[in-house]
Amino acid sequence: MSTPPCPLCGEPVQRIHRHLFDRLLSLVHPVRRYRCPRFRCGWEGTLRYRADPNERADTRDLGG
Numbered sequence: 513m514s515t516p517p518c519p520l521c522g523e524p525v526q527r528i529h530r531h532l533f534d535r536l537l538s539l540v541h542p543v544r545r546y547r548c549p550r551f552r553c554g555w556e557g558t559l560r561y562r563a564d565p566n567e568r569a570d571t572r573d574l575g576g
């Protein structure tokens with residue numbers, strides 16, 4: 513798996529546990545919470561990720 517870069521400094525970010533709000537949000541928008549390992553940067557937030565086509569359990573094919 514590839515790690516997305518920090519939107520502020522470009523450093524590879526670390527994935528952290530999501531908050532409850534992120535869980536609710538992820539029901540609509542697939543997001544994951546990340547944190548920048550750089551102490552001086554300190555960025556933390558959610559980034560969207562591409563839904564894995566093998567894991568789309570709650571999506572329906574339209575017009576099939």
Ligand SMILES: [Zn+2]
Nearest residue numbers: 518521548553
């Ligand atoms: Zn950063």
